Amino acid sequence: MKKIVLTGAAGRLGGYLRGPLSKLADTLVCTDIADGIDDLAGNETYVQADLADKAAIHAIIEGADMVLHFGALVDEASFEDILGPNIIGSYNVWEAASLHGVRRVIYASSIHAVGMYPKNEHIGVDVPHRPDGFYGLAKCFSEDLARMYWEKRGVEAVCLRILSCATVTNPRALGSWLSEGDLVRLVERSIDTPVTGFAIAYGVSANDRSPVDNAAASFLGYRPQDNAEQFADDILANSDPLDPQDKAHMCHGGPFATTELGVSAIAALNLVDD
Ligand SMILES: NC(=O)c1ccc[n+]([C@@H]2O[C@H](COP(=O)([O-])OP(=O)(O)OC[C@H]3O[C@@H](n4cnc5c(N)ncnc54)[C@H](O)[C@@H]3O)[C@@H](O)[C@H]2O)c1
Numbered sequence: 510m511k512k513i514v515l516t517g518a519a520g521r522l523g524g525y526l527r528g529p530l531s532k533l534a535d536t537l538v539c540t541d542i543a544d545g546i547d548d549l550a551g552n553e554t555y556v557q558a559d560l561a562d563k564a565a566i567h568a569i570i571e572g573a574d575m576v577l578h579f580g581a582l583v584d585e586a587s588f589e590d591i592l593g594p595n596i597i598g599s600y601n602v603w604e605a606a607s608l609h610g611v612r613r614v615i616y617a618s619s620i621h622a623v624g625m626y627p628k629n630e631h632i633g634v635d636v637p638h639r640p641d642g643f644y645g646l647a648k649c650f651s652e653d654l655a656r657m658y659w660e661k662r663g664v665e666a667v668c669l670r671i672l673s674c675a676t677v678t679n680p681r682a683l684g685s686w687l688s689e690g691d692l693v694r695l696v697e698r699s700i701d702t703p704v705t706g707f708a709i710a711y712g713v714s715a716n717d718r719s720p721v722d723n724a725a726a727s728f729l730g731y732r733p734q735d736n737a738e739q740f741a742d743d744i745l746a747n748s749d750p751l752d753p754q755d756k757a758h759m760c761h762g763g764p765f766a767t768t769e770l771g772v773s774a775i776a777a778l779n780l781v782d783d
Pocket residue numbers: 516517518519520521522523540541542543558559560561578579580581582583593594617618619620670671672673674675
């Protein structure tokens with residue numbers, strides 16, 4: 510490919526993906542609202558832009574073969590705060606992709622699009638949306654937007670419902686972990702699968718305790734190699750007993766399932782900055 514665009518390039522997952530993506534195109538155009546990125550490789554360029562800025566996003570996407578859309582406000586927040594980056598931003602990305610003939614958009618969706626399902630209920634990639642807050646609602650909107658642009662304008666899309674791509678620090682993550690290596694494998698398959706149309710896949714490693722079913726996305730050829738079970742003895746030995754009546758433990762969305770609408774939930778995930 511000549512040009513790949515990566516939004517959210519200054520973020521954590523952007524940092525995991527830049528190296529592998531830069532090998533797949535002549536130019537990797539990185540964009541984010543952040544001031545810059547320190548360690549750009551030879552074929553990477555950086556453009557600072559707000560996802561809500563239509564003209565800026567259109568200019569960045571012009572000429573791209575594929576767009577990896579990972580930029581977002583990543584937490585539960587007020588509708589007003591989510592609106593620009595996560596809703597208008599998605600519209601700007603897909604409208605630009607359509608206008609400029611981009612083949613495929615690969616989107617960082619989230620388990621929070623279906624976060625209110627109880628974990629003991631089987632969920633495949635085709636269950637109806639059941640968001641656990643405004644953040645999840647914006648992921649639902651973007652998945653529907655992606656499907657609409659596929660059906661009406663022929664822009665392919667792979668929506669990756671990532672569970673938790675972060676160091677395993679709590680019992681929930683024994684099921685929800687997506688390792689950095691598996692994230693890269695999932696993104697690489699989303700790019701090199703010749704035809705995807707509109708597709709949804711869960712972003713999760715091969716955890717013994719994975720609570721989701723990716724069978725309907727198997728055509729992507731994503732075969733995760735890591736398993737959070739390696740952390741189970743440690744995590745379980747150091748955790749207090751969990752209340753089975755607490756939706757934060759019972760629902761896919763974890764603490765997002767119980768936080769008030771618009772109130773941050775990310776602190777409860779105890780993320781480790783890596
Ligand atoms: N990390 C996870 O476990 C996880 C789980 C589910 C979904 N996701 C999704 O993956 C993507 C990346 O997540 P992350 O963990 O790297 O988060 P992150 O916060 O590290 O990265 C998000 C990036 O988006 C940028 N951004 C925010 N507002 C913007 C705006 N208005 N314009 C342009 N850029 C803006 C931020 O500056 C940041 O660099 C997000 O879309 C997130 O919703 C992540």
